[in-house]
Amino acid sequence: MKELNINRDTPxxxxxxxxxxxxxxxxxxxxxxxxxxxTSKLVSKKWWYFGVFSFVVLGVVxxxxxxxxxxxxxxxxxxxxxxxxxxxVEKIExxxxxxxxxxxxxxxxxxxxSDTQIVLEEKQHNIVKEPDTDVEYYYPKExxxxxxxxxxxxxxxEQYQHFEEFSIYDNLAFQPxxxxxxxxxxxxxxxxxxxxxxxxxxxMLSKNGVSxxxxxxxxxxxxxxxxxxxxxxxxxxx
Amino acid sequence: xxxxxxxxxxxxxxxxxxxxxxEKAKINPSDFGVLYKKYYLQxxxxxxxxxxxxxLSAEIVSDVFVKALQSITKYQHKGYPFSAWLFQxxxxxxxLAYRKEKYCKTVTVETPxxxxxxxxxxxxxxxxxxxxxxxxxxxLKPDELELLEMRYFExxxxxxxxxxxxxxxxxxxxxxxxxxxxxxEIITAK
Numbered sequence: 001m002k003e004l005n006i007n008r009d010t011p012x013x014x015x016x017x018x019x020x021x022x023x024x025x026x027x028x029x030x031x032x033x034x035x036x037x038x039t040s041k042l043v044s045k046k047w048w049y050f051g052v053f054s055f056v057v058l059g060v061v062x063x064x065x066x067x068x069x070x071x072x073x074x075x076x077x078x079x080x081x082x083x084x085x086x087x088x089v090e091k092i093e094x095x096x097x098x099x100x101x102x103x104x105x106x107x108x109x110x111x112x113x114s115d116t117q118i119v120l121e122e123k124q125h126n127i128v129k130e131p132d133t134d135v136e137y138y139y140p141k142e143x144x145x146x147x148x149x150x151x152x153x154x155x156x157x158e159q160y161q162h163f164e165e166f167s168i169y170d171n172l173a174f175q176p177x178x179x180x181x182x183x184x185x186x187x188x189x190x191x192x193x194x195x196x197x198x199x200x201x202x203x204m205l206s207k208n209g210v211s212x213x214x215x216x217x218x219x220x221x222x223x224x225x226x227x228x229x230x231x232x233x234x235x236x237x238x
Numbered sequence: 239x240x241x242x243x244x245x246x247x248x249x250x251x252x253x254x255x256x257x258x259x260x261e262k263a264k265i266n267p268s269d270f271g272v273l274y275k276k277y278y279l280q281x282x283x284x285x286x287x288x289x290x291x292x293x294l295s296a297e298i299v300s301d302v303f304v305k306a307l308q309s310i311t312k313y314q315h316k317g318y319p320f321s322a323w324l325f326q327x328x329x330x331x332x333x334l335a336y337r338k339e340k341y342c343k344t345v346t347v348e349t350p351x352x353x354x355x356x357x358x359x360x361x362x363x364x365x366x367x368x369x370x371x372x373x374x375x376x377x378l379k380p381d382e383l384e385l386l387e388m389r390y391f392e393x394x395x396x397x398x399x400x401x402x403x404x405x406x407x408x409x410x411x412x413x414x415x416x417x418x419x420x421x422x423e424i425i426t427a428k
Binding site: 003004005006007008009010012013015017018019021022023024026027028030031032033 | 267268270271274275278279282283286290292293296299300301303304307308342343344345346347348349352372375376383
């Protein structure tokens with residue numbers, strides 16, 4: 001220890017003497033705080049809590065609205081797809097993934113035919129177009145296994161005749177690719193649409209707002225195959 | 239040991255009343271005046287005993303309350319009285335002034351208290367031993383002397399000592415025991 005002063009038995013100053021130094025105003029002044037500062041500190045603290053709370057609430061509300069909108073949009077998309085048909089490969093791929101994950105199942109085998117489909121069938125014409133020299137026609141393939149045979153035609157003939165490559169054919173059938181897809185043929189559907197994407201053909205099977213893409217190969221069965229080959233060679237000659 | 243600092247012992251109503259004043263002071267600094275008046279003398283004497291100079295002590299005490307007022311919004315009851323918190327600030331301010339060499343380290347002591355120490359170290363209470371004891375105080379470390387001051391010269395209970403030094407009561411007791419052993423060894427050796 002540096003140096004130590006020892007005050008032994010020295011008389012201590014009285015309370016009155018010490019209290020002469022008491023000056024609370026000086027302490028207040030030196031501290032540099034006043035009521036406004038204190039209040040503002042407390043208020044700012046409260047506002048800080050309020051701000052954080054408001055931000056959290058706002059975040060929750062925005063997320064809720066966002067997720068609700070997303071759900072609504074998804075439903076809308078499905079609804080639209082049911083009415084207008086899915087034409088993009090992204091949707092097809094998404095549905096394939098969903099199927100593989102067993103998220104979508106179709107078990108209802110009740111048979112319902114929409115009015116539109118009936119009208120389509122009524123309007124269906126058995127007309128084969130004259131061959132066009134600029135068109136590259138589809139080379140006929142013979143059906144090897146199960147083809148896509150439905151009790152209803154779903155206007156498929158009219159649909160495939162809109163494709164130029166099929167325009168010279170009659171009695172075109174569709175053979176599913178993949179074992180898991182063949183089971184779908186046993187189910188009944190409200191709507192079936194033929195879609196072509198990047199050289200591949202898909203039948204969009206729709207029911208109760210759910211659309212499943214079934215990749216298919218256009219084929220001809222026995223007698224139809226022979227006739228199709230004839231049509232093809234004639235078209236080539238021209 | 240005989241008499242202890244009775245001011246440290248509050249009943250529940252006094253503790254509650256004090257807490258209310260602290261909460262008021264957090265909102266309105268003018269309300270801190272009540273606490274300032276209540277503890278002014280205790281803090282002043284605590285400082286004066288260590289500094290030895292009245293005007294310098296008054297200056298340090300003023301700084302103690304300024305610091306306390308500036309920090310009152312952060313004060314939270316941690317299980318020890320508000321006075322212990324003020325003594326902690328006072329202790330820091332005294333040490334700060336000492337480091338700035340504003341004063342020479344001072345111990346204020348009464349003969350009966352020195353006799354009490356001699357009694358506790360099993361030495362005879364006569365002037366020769368008192369002189370030996372006073373001489374041995376210089377050989378103690380600052381924290382050892384601080385403990386001796388609080389316990390014997392200021393009659394603070396171990397609870398209060400431990401609160402001010404922010405250590406446990408048992409640690410304070412163990413340290414005190416070692417200080418007494420050291421004093422005994424120094425006195426015996428002389």
